Amino acid sequence: MDSLNTYLFIAAILFSLGLFGVITRRNGVAVLMGIELILNAANLNFLAFAKYGGMNIVGHIFALFVIIMAAAEAAVALAIIINIYNNFRTINIDDVRELQQ
Amino acid sequence: MNNLQSLSLYWPELILTVTVLVTIIADLFYSAKESGKTALWVLGGLVLTYLAIRLQDSTIVTTLFMENLAFDPYASFFKTLIILATVFVIFISQRTSELDGYRTGEYYALLAIMVFGMFLMVSAIDLIMVYLAIEIVSISSFILAGYLRNDLRSNEASLKYVIYGAFSSGIMLFGLSIVFGLAGSTKFFAIQEAMWNLEGSADFAFTLATIFILAGFGYKISAVPFHFWTPDVYEGSPTSITAYLSVAPKAAGFALIIRFFNQVFGDGASFMDPSLTTYTELPWPQLLAVLAVITMTLGNLVAMQQNNIKRMLAYSSIAHAGYMLMALPTLSSQGVYAVMIYLVMYLFMNLGAFFVVIYVKSQGGGETFDDFSGLGWKIPIVGIVMTIFMISLTGIPPTAGFIGKFYIFAAVINSGPQLYWLAIVGGINSVISLYYYMRVVKVMFFEGKSSESVIVPPFAVLLILMALAIPTVIFGIYWVPIANWVSKSLVLFTQVI
Numbered sequence: 335m336d337s338l339n340t341y342l343f344i345a346a347i348l349f350s351l352g353l354f355g356v357i358t359r360r361n362g363v364a365v366l367m368g369i370e371l372i373l374n375a376a377n378l379n380f381l382a383f384a385k386y387g388g389m390n391i392v393g394h395i396f397a398l399f400v401i402i403m404a405a406a407e408a409a410v411a412l413a414i415i416i417n418i419y420n421n422f423r424t425i426n427i428d429d430v431r432e433l434q435q
Numbered sequence: 436m437n438n439l440q441s442l443s444l445y446w447p448e449l450i451l452t453v454t455v456l457v458t459i460i461a462d463l464f465y466s467a468k469e470s471g472k473t474a475l476w477v478l479g480g481l482v483l484t485y486l487a488i489r490l491q492d493s494t495i496v497t498t499l500f501m502e503n504l505a506f507d508p509y510a511s512f513f514k515t516l517i518i519l520a521t522v523f524v525i526f527i528s529q530r531t532s533e534l535d536g537y538r539t540g541e542y543y544a545l546l547a548i549m550v551f552g553m554f555l556m557v558s559a560i561d562l563i564m565v566y567l568a569i570e571i572v573s574i575s576s577f578i579l580a581g582y583l584r585n586d587l588r589s590n591e592a593s594l595k596y597v598i599y600g601a602f603s604s605g606i607m608l609f610g611l612s613i614v615f616g617l618a619g620s621t622k623f624f625a626i627q628e629a630m631w632n633l634e635g636s637a638d639f640a641f642t643l644a645t646i647f648i649l650a651g652f653g654y655k656i657s658a659v660p661f662h663f664w665t666p667d668v669y670e671g672s673p674t675s676i677t678a679y680l681s682v683a684p685k686a687a688g689f690a691l692i693i694r695f696f697n698q699v700f701g702d703g704a705s706f707m708d709p710s711l712t713t714y715t716e717l718p719w720p721q722l723l724a725v726l727a728v729i730t731m732t733l734g735n736l737v738a739m740q741q742n743n744i745k746r747m748l749a750y751s752s753i754a755h756a757g758y759m760l761m762a763l764p765t766l767s768s769q770g771v772y773a774v775m776i777y778l779v780m781y782l783f784m785n786l787g788a789f790f791v792v793i794y795v796k797s798q799g800g801g802e803t804f805d806d807f808s809g810l811g812w813k814i815p816i817v818g819i820v821m822t823i824f825m826i827s828l829t830g831i832p833p834t835a836g837f838i839g840k841f842y843i844f845a846a847v848i849n850s851g852p853q854l855y856w857l858a859i860v861g862g863i864n865s866v867i868s869l870y871y872y873m874r875v876v877k878v879m880f881f882e883g884k885s886s887e888s889v890i891v892p893p894f895a896v897l898l899i900l901m902a903l904a905i906p907t908v909i910f911g912i913y914w915v916p917i918a919n920w921v922s923k924s925l926v927l928f929t930q931v932i
Contacts, residue, residue: 352605356602365598369605373605375609376609379612379613379616395563396621400566407574411601417590417593421587432591433667434742
């Protein structure tokens with residue numbers, strides 16, 4: 335097994351785990367963790383392609399931007415979840431049902 | 436162009452950046468009650484931005500910052516459209532009762548940040564830029580959707596928005612990483628070239644990546660099956676933000692989709708040639724056609740069952756995204772032309788419909804059909820104006836909505852017999868939509884008891900209503916200025932293979 339495929343394989347597994355987490359978890363924070371897994375799977379792809387595909391700097395820059403954006407997104411998402419907890423006393427996203435379904 | 440030269444063509448964005456900073460700093464000097472005055476700073480900044488766009492030489496078609504952004508009349512068109520929508524939304528926000536008791540300084544600053552993000556979205560020609568632009572718009576709209584901190588519905592809207600938003604942009608990012616690996620570059624032009632030389636064995640990976648990327652784009656324009664957030668977020672957010680989300684980010688999303696597909700999947704020249712042109716084996720025109728059909732059908736069918744007008748308008752905005760998507764599989768300049776005209780018309784009628792909802796709510800009413808019963812007799816002017824918007828949203832002449840739909844259907848039919856079925860489905864959908872739009876009119880004029888006292892809205896409300904309703908009627912009769920503006924703007928920076 336050559337190295338690039340190993341990385342892509344691991345990234346694909348991470349992506350699937352993230353997808354699984356987002357779909358099955360009902361805890362708001364756990365869903366966010368699933369999303370982080372998806373973002374990091376993409377990051378792993380970028381870095382693997384950068385190393386083995388000979389496109390060094392661009393892949394690294396992309397990964398850096400993704401890390402920054404993931405941090406910003408997590409900050410906003412956690413703030414929203416804290417606000418949800420203050421108002422609903424729960425972070426289970428199935429219990430947050432004020433709107434018509 | 437290199438970085439320093441690019442700055443001279445980057446004035447609108449620079450002015451916007453300064454506007455955001457000035458707004459945030461100015462807000463520090465206002466008391467909580469005066470905080471709404473920051474709207475003036477944002478308005479001033481937007482006017483300056485608009486002037487900067489107008490003063491730019493529209494004959495220049497080039498790329499900025501080492502092929503990160505495109506500079507062309509197409510981008511300027513969408514930037515102007517976004518500024519127009521934002522100015523309307525700022526005026527609408529002044530009249531809403533939902534924001535009472537909240538500090539609104541950040542609200543206006545976030546709106547300006549969203550404008551900046553959308554400016555990048557409409558001109559991005561690099562995958563990194565695409566991702567950053569979408570995230571800038573998304574993150575600020577998450578906050579705006581949940582702006583009413585103590586309102587449970589607004590809380591829920593922001594939670595759903597942030598989860599679906601982060602999820603779909605994550606999936607899009609994974610798709611982008613695969614495209615990056617296949618093409619070896621993040622630039623649209625380099626990807627296009629790599630596609631040209633791609634071996635057949637990579638087709639599957641590329642199709643998969645395209646579907647992943649469509650998840651991100653489809654989420655921005657709320658196309659089915661990436662629409663799950665739309666009804667809840669539209670219903671729970673402050674109505675002014677709902678109105679904004681249904682117009683501006685949608686326009687920016689369409690601008691991005693058109694640029695991306697035309698450049699990466701087309702030969703880059705399809706704008707001069709009205710025939711179907713795509714060199715890849717990927718079935719992406721079919722993919723978009725199917726997406727358009729399920730988007731408008733689901734939007735219309737579910738809209739019929741709603742009792743909340745805000746929610747009904749949310750599903751109707753999904754249906755309208757479907758109509759616009761219909762023109763994309765034609766891969767012709769005529770299709771893009773139709774989408775651009777449609778977006779202009781859609782801006783006036785949709786903002787208008789949401790503004791009526793805001794006004795009725797601030798008059799002590801609610802958002803359901805029951806709250807609208809007898810409205811036509813109680814506040815006649817609002818009833819009449821709402822009727823105009825509903826007729827226009829259905830697409831009945833002589834209103835702007837009809838002209839928009841006319842161009843879309845013309846583009847679909849002109850592209851040849853293989854898309855006739857799409858036009859037929861679109862026609863059936865328009866008929867379905869007649870049911871729920873006319874239900875609003877029926878409730879307003881034929882239900883509820885007619886009241887003796889007639890309310891006349893204050894002058895400022897009348898002014899906004901007229902500014903939205905008059906173009907809706909005028910552009911249905913005399914749309915030459917819009918058509919001219921759009922055809923002048925139909926110049927993209929492309930590289931032809």
